Amino acid sequence: MEQQRTPSRFPTVGDGSGFADTDRVFREELQLALRNRGMPLEGLRYPITPTGMHYLLVHYDIPEVNVEEWRLKVGGLVSRPMSLSLEEFRKRPARTIAVTMECAGNGRALFTPRRISQPWLFEAIGTAEWTGTPLKGILEEAGVRPDAADIVFTGLDRGVEGGEVQHYQRSLTVSEAVREEVLLAYEMNGEPLQPQHGYPLRLLVPGWYGMTSVKWLQGIEALAEPFQGYQMARVYRYSRTQDEPGEAVTLIRVRALMIPPGIPDFLTRTRLVQAGALILTGKAWAGRLSVSRVEVSVDGGSTWSDARLDEPVSPHAWRTWTFRWNARRGAHTLCVRATDSGGNVQPPEQEWNFGGYGNNSVQRVTVVVE
Ligand SMILES: Nc1nc2c(c(=O)[nH]1)N[C@H]1C(S)=C(S)[C@@H](COP(=O)(O)O)O[C@H]1N2
């Protein structure tokens, strides 16, 4: 798709820096937050997140699709270009995988200063059972040529970002694209994809942050060079400034989250907990690695004790952790942190980056025990 510059400038938000150093949110952040729901943290109780509770992130508008006319085109450096209907995808070998997906911007609003964007705290997470056909099979049918380096995925949705008119597009190297677990998915939790989750067909890349799993696919193209589109080169980078290239944001970092215990104060969400023994629980995940340890602190992170781990829901999904706590009267800050099989531990504070990505810093839950 050709890229154009926008004809006119759009209004800026805040002081124009793109950042806010106050706790007050801008109307534009609220507007995005209302479009892009998060999973309420009590949803961590379900091994498979009910579809309507799964987080959602849509950069532009949800496109309208007439499935009778819809075709996915596979082209570029392939020997046999293809154009396939949804029915043709459904006839190919199918696989169902439970996958934990997280938005790379989860935790963005916890950074200071805060990037003015989708203001996630902790809730851009969910696990679904995705059904589709392995991308590998489709790429083999098309005959990706040996000189291809990158596979580009183009969505039907179109918008303006960073002043560039664009379709949502992301790429994977050929070696990542042909991994067994990468799907072209047409079902979520046993039902056709809902419009907001990519109907009729989306890419699903387990282990990677969500931006990789392109929704509303219309094209797959093999290129000789790494794709340099906006969503690859301009954003989703761990950088300190807008222009510094930094490192690409790729796999999901290790994280554990807790179901806030007790009952919430309606407005502040501060928790009221009854004194005595209770079970703290939640889920932990680590992208392509596995979770090797989960620890809980009931004193704001001064001392830590091991939680119990259940088996993962699937090799690509989260696992339940539980911890028995004897709650004593007073105010407490509960924390949970996970360690992955590579030895990475969630930090108390994650290093700041320009786009507000990959913030897996430790969750803190304030409770009042009575
Ligand atoms: N075409 C398209 N695909 C997309 C997006 C988008 O805006 N357009 N958002 C991405 C981002 S940033 C995330 S986190 C996931 C969210 O998937 P979900 O809404 O199904 O949870 O979709 C990804 N795929």
Ligand SMILES: [Mo]
């Ligand atoms: Mo995302």
